[in-house]
Amino acid sequence: xxxxxxxxxxxxxxxxxxFEDLYKSCQAKALRTVYLIxxxxxxxxxxxxxxxxxxxxELRSLRKPETFQTWxxxxxxxxxxxxxxxxxxxxxxxxDPFGGNKQEPVAHDDVDSIIEQKQMNQTxxxxxxxxxxxxxxxxxxxxxxxLSLKEIAEVxxxxxxxxxxxxxxxxxxxxxxxxKHSQISFFNxxxxxxxIQNEKEFDVNAT
Amino acid sequence: xxxxxxxxxxxDRKAQEVTIGSPEIWQRIESRISEQQKEKTEVPFQARIRNxxxxxxxxxxxxxxxxCSVLVVTLLFTMTPLQTFAIEKLQSFGTMxxxxxxxxxxxxxxxxxxxxxxxxxxxxxxxxxxxxxxxxEGQIQHIMAGSSENGMGFVNxxxxxxxxxxxxxxxxxxxxxxxxxxxxxxxxxxGQSITFGNQTAYWSEINFYYGKKAESTNKPxxxxxxxxxxxxxxxxxxxxxxxxxxxxxLIGDLNxxxxxxxxxxxx
Numbered sequence: 001x002x003x004x005x006x007x008x009x010x011x012x013x014x015x016x017x018x019f020e021d022l023y024k025s026c027q028a029k030a031l032r033t034v035y036l037i038x039x040x041x042x043x044x045x046x047x048x049x050x051x052x053x054x055x056x057x058e059l060r061s062l063r064k065p066e067t068f069q070t071w072x073x074x075x076x077x078x079x080x081x082x083x084x085x086x087x088x089x090x091x092x093x094x095x096d097p098f099g100g101n102k103q104e105p106v107a108h109d110d111v112d113s114i115i116e117q118k119q120m121n122q123t124x125x126x127x128x129x130x131x132x133x134x135x136x137x138x139x140x141x142x143x144x145x146x147l148s149l150k151e152i153a154e155v156x157x158x159x160x161x162x163x164x165x166x167x168x169x170x171x172x173x174x175x176x177x178x179x180k181h182s183q184i185s186f187f188n189x190x191x192x193x194x195x196i197q198n199e200k201e202f203d204v205n206a207t
Numbered sequence: 208x209x210x211x212x213x214x215x216x217x218x219d220r221k222a223q224e225v226t227i228g229s230p231e232i233w234q235r236i237e238s239r240i241s242e243q244q245k246e247k248t249e250v251p252f253q254a255r256i257r258n259x260x261x262x263x264x265x266x267x268x269x270x271x272x273x274x275c276s277v278l279v280v281t282l283l284f285t286m287t288p289l290q291t292f293a294i295e296k297l298q299s300f301g302t303m304x305x306x307x308x309x310x311x312x313x314x315x316x317x318x319x320x321x322x323x324x325x326x327x328x329x330x331x332x333x334x335x336x337x338x339x340x341x342x343x344e345g346q347i348q349h350i351m352a353g354s355s356e357n358g359m360g361f362v363n364x365x366x367x368x369x370x371x372x373x374x375x376x377x378x379x380x381x382x383x384x385x386x387x388x389x390x391x392x393x394x395x396x397x398g399q400s401i402t403f404g405n406q407t408a409y410w411s412e413i414n415f416y417y418g419k420k421a422e423s424t425n426k427p428x429x430x431x432x433x434x435x436x437x438x439x440x441x442x443x444x445x446x447x448x449x450x451x452x453x454x455x456x457l458i459g460d461l462n463x464x465x466x467x468x469x470x471x472x473x474x
Contacts, residue, residue, distance in 0.1 A: 016237075023233055031232075032222035041225055045232055052236050053243075117216070124217035143211065144218040175210060 008065040011056075019059075023052055029145070030076055036140045037080045039129075043087060051079045070154040073145070077137055077155055084133070127177035135170040138163060319353040319361065328352035332360030334391045334453045341472035342366060342385070343465050362389040366459075385459035385469070394454040396447045403467050408448035410463060414441070446470055 007025075010018035027048060034051075035044040054075050062071055128136060134156075141147045141155060149167070153160040283292075322328040329336050331352040354360040366385040398411030446457045446466045455473065457466055 016240075020233065020237075023236065027232065028227045031225055031227060035225040036218060036222055044225060045229070049232050049235050049239075053239050056236075056240055057243075118220075120213065121217040121220045124213050125221050128214070128217065139214065140218060143214040144222060171210060174214070178210075 005065045051076045073155040127174045138166040139170045319351040322350045339469045339472040359392040388456040413443045
C-alpha cells in the first residue's frame with residue numbers, strides 16, 4: 001500500500017478528489033487485509049468504509065506523510081478488532097479448495113498440481129485459522145502485507161520484540177498444526193526444521 | 208516448500224476471494240463524510256456538550272487532562288493552606304510580591320503588597336503613614352502595606368543596617384535592626400510603661416527562637432510547646448504606643464534610648 005506523498009499532502013489540505021484517488025489506490029489491499037483478519041466479506045467492507053472515514057478526518061494530524069502506510073494499517077487493524085468484538089462472533093468460512101468466484105481455464109496437465117496446491121493452501125489456511133487474533137494479524141501483516149517487524153510494531157503499537165515473539169509463536173503453532181493435519185512426512189520434517197530454525201532465530205534476536 | 212512461502216501462497220489465494228472494486232463502498236464513504244461535515248457546521252450547543260462526553264481516545268485524554276489541570280489550579284488558589292503554599296512558591300520565583308498576613312482579630316486577614324516608596328504604600332491604608340526622621344544608621348529595606356475588607360490597614364516598614372540583609376521581624380539574616388509597624392487595628396499593648404514627651408509607650412523584651420526547622424526554613428518556631436525548655440536564640444526590644452487611633456510598634460535590637468529617639472522622631 002504505497003501512497004504518493006504528494007497525494008497525501010493534497011488530502012491533508014482537504015482535496016476530496018485526491019482522497020478519492022488515495023482510496024482507489026489503497027482499497028484493494030485494505031479490503032483483502034481486513035478480509036483475512038475478519039474472514040467476513042460484509043464486515044470487511046464496513047471496516048474499510050469506517051477506516052477510510054476515520055482516515056479522512058484524522059489525516060491532517062499525520063505529521064509525516066511518508067509514514068502513511070503504517071498509520072493507515074493501524075487504523076485498519078484497530079477498526080477490525082473493534083468491529084469484530086462488536087459482532088461477537090467469528091464464523092470460520094469454509095475454505096473452497098477450488099478457489100473463489102473466478103476460475104481461470106487451465107491446461108489438463110496442470111490440474112493435478114493445481115489441486116495439490118489448493119489442498120495445501122486449504123490446510124495452511126485452516127491452521128492459520130486456529131491462531132488467536134493477535135498472532136493471526138501479525139502473520140497477515142508480515143506475509144500478506146510484507147511489512148517489516150519494525151513496521152508491524154508501529155502498527156500494533158507494541159515493541160519489536162513482541163512482534164518477533166508473536167511471529168515465532170505463530171509459526172511454531174502453524175508448523176505443529178500442519179504436522180497434525182497432514183499425513184505427509186514432509187510436514188513433520190519441515191515442522192521440525194522450522195521449529196529448530198525459529199528457535200535459533202529467536203535466540204539470536206533475544207540476545 | 209518453506210512455511211514462509213506456504214503462508215504467502217495461502218494468504219494470497221484466500222485474499223483473492225473477496226470482491227474488489229465495488230463502487231458502493233466509495234459512495235457510502237463520500238456521503239458519510241459529507242453528512243458529517245454538514246453536521247459539524249450545524250451542531251447545536253447541546254449536541255456539542257454531548258459530543259464532549261463521547262470523545263474517543265487521545266482527544267478524550269487531552270480534554271480530561273485539561274479539566275484536571277484547571278481543577279487543581281483552582282483548588283490551589285482557593286483553599287487557604289494550598290493558597291499559602293502556592294503563594295510561597297510563586298514568591299520564591301519572584302513572580303508575586305503579595306503575602307498574606309493574619310492580624311490579631313479573628314476576622315482580619317490582610318494581604319500585604321510590597322511597595323517601593325511610602326507614597327505608594329499610603330494609597331493602601333486610610334491612616335497617615337508617619338515614619339521616623341531619626342535612625343541610628345541604616346536604610347529602608349522593605350515597605351509592605353495592605354488593608355482588609357473591613358477597613359483595617361497594616362503597614363510594615365523594615366530597616367536594616369548598611370551591611371546586613373536581615374530585618375527585625377523577619378530575622379532570617381545577620382544584623383537584624385529595626386521594624387516599624389503601623390495599624391489602625393486595635394492591638395493589645397503590654398510592657399513597662401515609659402513616657403516620652405506627652406506620649407505614653409510600653410517597653411518590653413521579645414525572645415525569639417529558631418528550632419531545627421527554622422535553620423532550614425528561616426521561620427520562627429510556631430509550636431510553643433517546643434519552646435518550653437529551649438533557650439531563646441536572641442532577644443529583641445519592642446516599643447508600642449497608640450496615637451490618633453493608630454498603634455505604632457517598633458521592634459529591633461536597639462537599646463531603649465535609641466528606640467525612644469526613633470519613636471520621638473516619628474511625626
